[in-house]
Amino acid sequence: xxxxxxxxxxxxxxxxxxxxxxxxxxxxxxxxxxxxxxxxxxxxxxxxxxxxxxxxxxxxxxxxxxxxxxxxxxxxxxxxxxxxxxxxxxxxxxxxxxxxxxxxxxxxxxxxxxxx
Amino acid sequence: xxxxxxxxxxxxxxxxxxxxxxxxxxxxxxxxxxxxxxxxxxxxxxxxxxxxxxxxxxxxxxxxxxxxxxxxxxxxxxxxxxxxxxxxxxxxxxxxxxxxxxxxxxxxxxxxxxxxxx
Numbered sequence: 001x002x003x004x005x006x007x008x009x010x011x012x013x014x015x016x017x018x019x020x021x022x023x024x025x026x027x028x029x030x031x032x033x034x035x036x037x038x039x040x041x042x043x044x045x046x047x048x049x050x051x052x053x054x055x056x057x058x059x060x061x062x063x064x065x066x067x068x069x070x071x072x073x074x075x076x077x078x079x080x081x082x083x084x085x086x087x088x089x090x091x092x093x094x095x096x097x098x099x100x101x102x103x104x105x106x107x108x109x110x111x112x113x114x115x116x
Numbered sequence: 117x118x119x120x121x122x123x124x125x126x127x128x129x130x131x132x133x134x135x136x137x138x139x140x141x142x143x144x145x146x147x148x149x150x151x152x153x154x155x156x157x158x159x160x161x162x163x164x165x166x167x168x169x170x171x172x173x174x175x176x177x178x179x180x181x182x183x184x185x186x187x188x189x190x191x192x193x194x195x196x197x198x199x200x201x202x203x204x205x206x207x208x209x210x211x212x213x214x215x216x217x218x219x220x221x222x223x224x225x226x227x228x229x230x231x232x233x234x
Contacts (some may be wrong), residue, residue, distance in 0.1 A: 009156060032221065043118060043206055043225030044159075090159060094221075102213045103149060103172055104223065106159035 002027045002095040006107035013081045014115050021076040021089050021110045029097025033074040034104065035065055038088040047089075050074060061085070081114045088112075119143040122207050122226035129197065130234050137192040137229045139207030145224070147213035148190040150182060153204040153228070165190060166213050197233045204228045 003026045013019045025031055032051055036044040048059025055067040065076045076089060088111050092104040120141045129135050141148065150162040164172035165184040179201075181193040190207055208223040 004158070036223075036225075041227065043120070043122075043208070043227045044223070045118070045225070046222050049222070092159075103161050103164050105161070106151075108156055108158045 002031075002093050002098060002105045004091050004093050004105055004107035006089075006091055006110045008110050009108075010111040010113060012113045012115065015083055016080050019078050019081045019085070019112065019114070021091075021112060023074045023076065023091030023107060024072050025074060025091070025093040026072065027093060027095035027098070029095050031074075032094040032096060033065075033067060034092040034094075035059065035063070035074075035076050036090045036092060036106075038090065038109070040087075044090060047076075081112075083114050083116050086112055086114045118224045118226065120207060120209055120224050120226040122205075122229050124229060125227065126230045126232075128232045128234065129194070131197060131199075133197075134193070134195045136194065137205055137207075137231075139190040139192075139226055141188055141190075141207075141209040141224070143209060143224060145209040145211050146187055147210045148184060148187070149208040149210075149223070150190065150192055151206040151208060151225075153206055159206075162192075164213060171213065194231075197231075199233050202231055202233045204230050 005024045034049045035047040037047050038044045050057050050067045058064045063078050088109045090109045091107045123138045147166045152160040162176045163182040168184045183191040206228045207226045210223050
């Protein structure tokens, strides 16, 4: 089984400050991990992914995420937030060894609000 | 744009109506998906098609009936829905969906159909 938890419904941050959006996952084997972003009235857009290799992955728009296997976390980060980063962010996981469950499992989303 | 188009953008229907949601992708992908998005709930996978064959069906009520006539088109037929079915229905596509995930695996989403059931 695979699951994702995003413990915060909303994160508020001032423009220019660093931001973190939290995600923890649960899989039986090893994970593929993803972040997607949804702007108002749009579908989800791919932001970044962790497959193997470096634990710190860089993605679009200056975002990065750190894979921590011991804490089963994949938090999304950005050093300096922009007002335009305000959106809904989804974490997703796929268990590499679970061949019976091919599609991604998503979390419930975290709304990021960046104040000017 | 993402290359995945959904119509209609908004739909209001009564519980006895029959309607269909349409999704079309212009990316040459082989896999297509229906997801349900409700506020403050995890994005819920409904159906997955690979090369026009259904490969996953996540215990979705029979009042939702998918159809995939070819790899570019996906439909969701709706019949005798309930008010709790009101949600944003998202279509997505990907290059493939194999038993072992590919390193280039990525989903492309449409903008969704906002469904209200009265």
